[in-house]
Amino acid sequence: MLYAIFCYDAEAVTCSWSKERDAEVMASLAAVQRPLVEQRRLGPVARLMPTTTAVTIRKGKEAMVMDGPFAETKEQLLGFYVVDVATLDDAVEIAQDLAKASGSGGAYELRPIMTYRSNTTLAATA
Amino acid sequence: MTDLAWIDASLIAARPRAIGALVRYFRDLDTAEEAFQNASLKALEAWPKHGPPRDPAAWLIFVGRNVALDAARRAQKQTELPATLVADEDPDAVAAQLDHQRENADYRDDVLRLLFICCHPELPPSQQLALALRIISGLTVKQIARAFLVGEAAMEQRITRAKARIAGADVPYEAPTAAERATRIGVVAATIYLVFNEGYSTSSEQAARAELCDEAIRLSRLLLRMFQDEPELMGLSALLMLQHARTPARFDEAGEIILLEDQDRTRWDAHLIAEGLALLDKAMRHRRPGPYQIQAAIAALHARAIHQEDTDWAQIDLLYASLERLDPSPVVTLNRAVAVAKVRGAAEALAMIAPLERQLAGYFHFHGLRGALLLELGKKSEARTAFDRAIALARSPAEAAHIRLHLDRLQQKR
Numbered sequence: 001m002l003y004a005i006f007c008y009d010a011e012a013v014t015c016s017w018s019k020e021r022d023a024e025v026m027a028s029l030a031a032v033q034r035p036l037v038e039q040r041r042l043g044p045v046a047r048l049m050p051t052t053t054a055v056t057i058r059k060g061k062e063a064m065v066m067d068g069p070f071a072e073t074k075e076q077l078l079g080f081y082v083v084d085v086a087t088l089d090d091a092v093e094i095a096q097d098l099a100k101a102s103g104s105g106g107a108y109e110l111r112p113i114m115t116y117r118s119n120t121t122l123a124a125t126a
Numbered sequence: 127m128t129d130l131a132w133i134d135a136s137l138i139a140a141r142p143r144a145i146g147a148l149v150r151y152f153r154d155l156d157t158a159e160e161a162f163q164n165a166s167l168k169a170l171e172a173w174p175k176h177g178p179p180r181d182p183a184a185w186l187i188f189v190g191r192n193v194a195l196d197a198a199r200r201a202q203k204q205t206e207l208p209a210t211l212v213a214d215e216d217p218d219a220v221a222a223q224l225d226h227q228r229e230n231a232d233y234r235d236d237v238l239r240l241l242f243i244c245c246h247p248e249l250p251p252s253q254q255l256a257l258a259l260r261i262i263s264g265l266t267v268k269q270i271a272r273a274f275l276v277g278e279a280a281m282e283q284r285i286t287r288a289k290a291r292i293a294g295a296d297v298p299y300e301a302p303t304a305a306e307r308a309t310r311i312g313v314v315a316a317t318i319y320l321v322f323n324e325g326y327s328t329s330s331e332q333a334a335r336a337e338l339c340d341e342a343i344r345l346s347r348l349l350l351r352m353f354q355d356e357p358e359l360m361g362l363s364a365l366l367m368l369q370h371a372r373t374p375a376r377f378d379e380a381g382e383i384i385l386l387e388d389q390d391r392t393r394w395d396a397h398l399i400a401e402g403l404a405l406l407d408k409a410m411r412h413r414r415p416g417p418y419q420i421q422a423a424i425a426a427l428h429a430r431a432i433h434q435e436d437t438d439w440a441q442i443d444l445l446y447a448s449l450e451r452l453d454p455s456p457v458v459t460l461n462r463a464v465a466v467a468k469v470r471g472a473a474e475a476l477a478m479i480a481p482l483e484r485q486l487a488g489y490f491h492f493h494g495l496r497g498a499l500l501l502e503l504g505k506k507s508e509a510r511t512a513f514d515r516a517i518a519l520a521r522s523p524a525e526a527a528h529i530r531l532h533l534d535r536l537q538q539k540r
Contacts, residue, residue: 012139068354
């Protein structure tokens with residue numbers, strides 16, 4: 001079985017960390033990941049930029065693009081995509097195509113990725 | 127993370143929202159600050175015992191308000207009242223007691239008001255900066271004094287004066303109209319930019335001042351988180367990040383400034399650049415350009431040039447031209463002249479800055495650039511005069527040392 005693990009924390013706090021503290025936290029997280037990578041049990045790992053960089057697309061007859069993260073609690077997280085694009089406009093376009101194709105409600109939040117490691121092909125999917 | 131480090135980070139993060147709400151409640155900066163201080167002390171006792179509250183700001187507001195009210199009641203009656211403090215209660219039970227759960231939007235005007243009070247137009251800029259760093263960022267008087275290179279007593283006095291002036295000034299406590307809100311955002315953004323520049327125009331030994339850059343970025347993020355669809359705030363954040371990204375490459379081992387064109391670009395902070403570029407990208411979707419966005423776009427062109435030779439100077443010239451239209455100033459024209467020199471040659475740039483001479487006669491960079499342009503045109507003795515004047519106006523040894531390098535080269539060319 002593949003599991004996704006989502007990280008939540010108070011951004012106002014993590015953004016107040018000094019460079020040194022940030023590096024410290026990342027290093028101790030990396031120590032947990034290393035053996036998992038060696039065992040081919042860790043897929044892509046991404047660290048997102050702060051929510052200040054996010055835009056959200058509300059699905060609907062005409063998809064609405066709004067600044068800021070997805071903030072509703074009525075809907076649940078169902079999945080995610082990672083796309084490689086030159087500009088935010090390109091990402092918005094892809095999300096709008098997805099919105100049309102899905103033909104249902106909800107929203108997409110677009111958030112630039114700060115660091116990304118694809119790691120390895122997982123044993124379960126090889 | 128240890129308890130203390132975690133609590134410290136939470137207190138810093140909650141500070142603007144908590145003090146903002148307490149100022150609305152007490153309508154007095156000193157009382158609000160003291161209430162926050164007391165609540166922080168309670169937090170140091172309670173949080174390690176009960177674990178972190180779900181909403182630290184709400185906890186601090188609740189406790190701060192109670193402590194202050196109790197003190198006021200005691201003072202009034204001159205009798206000891208039983209303490210009704212909540213420090214030993216479960217913090218989430220406390221949060222549940224709050225009359226309403228405050229969401230991001232509820233805090234917005236509180237924080238903006240607090241920011242606006244500290245950046246009040248009636249305060250001179252030096253007092254605005256000091257007050258904002260003391261009240262909003264929670265830096266100690268000692269830290270601020272060090273950052274501004276003044277004595278602690280002098281800084282204490284500056285902050286006291288600022289507070290006295292605020293107490294006498296007209297501070298609006300009702301919710302602002304859309305127009306008032308826009309004005310306040312503009313005033314606050316300008317102060318954040320000033321804080322950043324205080325930190326940026328410094329040499330490497332002065333780590334205390336460089337911290338001002340981090341603080342300015344933190345404040346710009348805070349403002350942007352509250353007002354998410356303001357392209358100029360995205361532009362401001364982007365500008366600060368793109369400039370601060372260069373900090374690791376801006377000074378040599380002797381602490382002397384390394385010019386943009388000579389910096390080792392591999393030492394630039396790639397994370398900050400990426401975030402700055404993402405914010406600028408987001409801002410541009412609004413098609414509502416403003417001075418911060420344009421300056422960020424210029425910084426972005428530098429950030430995107432892997433080698434100095436790749437810099438798109440023609441585009442930078444165009445961006446400065448639109449900045450000149452939007453927000454004209456002699457310094458903007460002076461900066462544009464740097465791009466013009468690269469695109470159309472030193473003679474044209476020199477002609478461009480000639481009319482600025484009277485306004486910028488006391489400005490280090492004016493004479494520095496003029497000297498460099500004259501030198502490029504082979505006018506050595508005029509160049510030397512300009513460099514001499516620049517050195518006389520230098521505000522830091524690093525600036526002077528940089529001009530001396532030019533003079534040394536002049537010497538060698540003879």
